[in-house]
Amino acid sequence: MAAIGGLVFTGVATYYGAVVSRQQLDQVKGDQEHEEQQQASRITTWTDPDASDGKLHVVNRSPDPATSASVTIGVERAVYVFQIPTLPPCSELSLQAKDIRFAHGTYRFSLDAGVWRADLLQFTDATGQTWQRTPEALEKIDFAASVVPYFPQFKVTPLDGECGYT
Structure with a gap:
């Protein structure tokens, strides 16, 4: 037993x-x-509540740069994508709506002409992994959408306060 x-x-x-x-x-x-x-969770984008004359913000709160970023903006029934070659570490890029203009052939469009929103942010982190962030989720992707390069003029501001990994 x-x-x-x-x-x-x-x-x-x-x-x-x-x-x-x-x-x-x-x-x-x-x-x-x-x-x-860790890095991807510290990179985000948003628009000011009154986006018709507001700003688009893209923030990298990590101590590492991110590359090959693209922001997809929805305007009424159209979608526009632009490139940001590098998101510097610990920085915020801000773009005034009036400074974001798109041209396709003879068609010209400026974001200060209507209500818009940032729908998608894609970027590559310091390890070479590509990510996409929507208002609902952050996920790894195998490749970023290919876009027609549009490089707007933007202001880069160093971030105050916490920036880095804990």
């Missing part, structure tokens, strides 16, 4: 050992995902 009892005890110990190992594996995986997202 003791052998059976010992077997049961060994089985229970093995079961709990497996549970603990699984939890540790899940923790390591979670830590790796957090580390992968």
